Each structure stands twice: as C-alpha cells, then as structure tokens.
Amino acid sequence: xxxxxxTMLVGAEFLDETTVRFHGILEDHxxxxxxxxxxxIPDGVVTAIEGEMKRYTNPVCPKAxxxxxxxxxxxxxxxxxxxxxxxxxxxxxxxxxxxxxxxCGRCLDQARMAHDLTPIIATNPAASTxxxxxxxxxxxxxxxxxxxxxxxxxxxxxx
Numbered sequence: 001x002x003x004x005x006x007t008m009l010v011g012a013e014f015l016d017e018t019t020v021r022f023h024g025i026l027e028d029h030x031x032x033x034x035x036x037x038x039x040x041i042p043d044g045v046v047t048a049i050e051g052e053m054k055r056y057t058n059p060v061c062p063k064a065x066x067x068x069x070x071x072x073x074x075x076x077x078x079x080x081x082x083x084x085x086x087x088x089x090x091x092x093x094x095x096x097x098x099x100x101x102x103x104c105g106r107c108l109d110q111a112r113m114a115h116d117l118t119p120i121i122a123t124n125p126a127a128s129t130x131x132x133x134x135x136x137x138x139x140x141x142x143x144x145x146x147x148x149x150x151x152x153x154x155x156x157x158x159x
Contacts, residue, residue: 004028006026018040020111024101035050037104045074046073071089109143
C-alpha cells in the first residue's frame with residue numbers, strides 16, 4: 001500500500017524566440033509549492049523567478065521565497081549549475097524549491113526541441129520523430145551530453 005506520493009510537474013511556455021517561461025509545481029500531502037522562472041534560451045540564464053508556498057510545515061518556510069532570487073543570473077548551461085542551485089537555494093532557502101528549479105532547468109532542451117518540432121510534425125504527421133530529434137540534436141550542440149542525446153548505441157545527436 002502506498003502511504004506517500006509526490007507529484008512534480010513542469011510546463012514550458014515560449015514568451016518569444018529568446019525566452020522560455022517554466023512553471024514548476026511540487027505537491028504531496030505535506031507540501032504544495034510552485035515556481036515560475038524565465039530563462040534566456042541562447043545561454044540558459046535565469047532572468048526572473050517567482051515562487052509561492054501553498055502548503056508547508058513551519059512558519060519559516062515562506063521566507064524561502066525570497067531566496068529564489070539567488071537563481072537570477074545562473075546559467076543552466078554552466079558546469080555544476082544543479083549543485084549551485086542545491087547550495088544557494090536548497091541550503092539557504094528550501095530544498096523543495098531547489099528540486100523544482102532543477103527539474104525545470106533539466107527540461108530546457110526538451111522544451112526547445114518540442115517547440116521546434118511541433119510545427120514540423122503538424123504539417124507532416126508521418127515524419128519520423130526519432131529522425132527529427134536526431135537532426136535537432138545535431139543542429140543544437142549545446143544539448144549534447146544531456147540524457148535526451150543518448151541512446152543504447154551512444155550519442156544519437158552524432159548519428
């Protein structure tokens with residue numbers, strides 16, 4: 001019997017060709033919180049972030065909302081960015097906010113790929129999504145090394 005369940009949901013909205021807005025939600029039977037984060041697409045820099053605690057365990061928790069501002073200026077493309085978020089947001093503010101932010105950051109390239117491939121698939125439903133993804137990865141070297149650029153045979157972006 002399951003006695004605990006946590007849901008994390010990430011959505012992305014493209015505000016323009018250079019900015020994506022992530023909306024991340026974490027909810028379980030104890031906590032409920034969300035963030036909205038704008039990221040500059042070319043370099044992955046967080047340009048704005050807001051958070052809200054809807055359900056939490058102690059009166060100190062809402063103070064972590066202000067700590068989210070430490071993420072502004074961080075590039076989701078720099079080496080060790082996730083560790084930096086755990087250190088700057090998780091330790092100084094809220095581990096749950098850090099987890100949401102990191103999950104949003106991990107979705108940057110997947111959201112970009114979906115955004116770019118959606119019109120192609122809409123006009124050509126028979127197109128091979130695997131081949132389209134391979135081509136997209138070849139054309140976007142910044143996504144190389146991510147889990148979506150790997151297959152059992154190795155790096156699909158290089159095929």
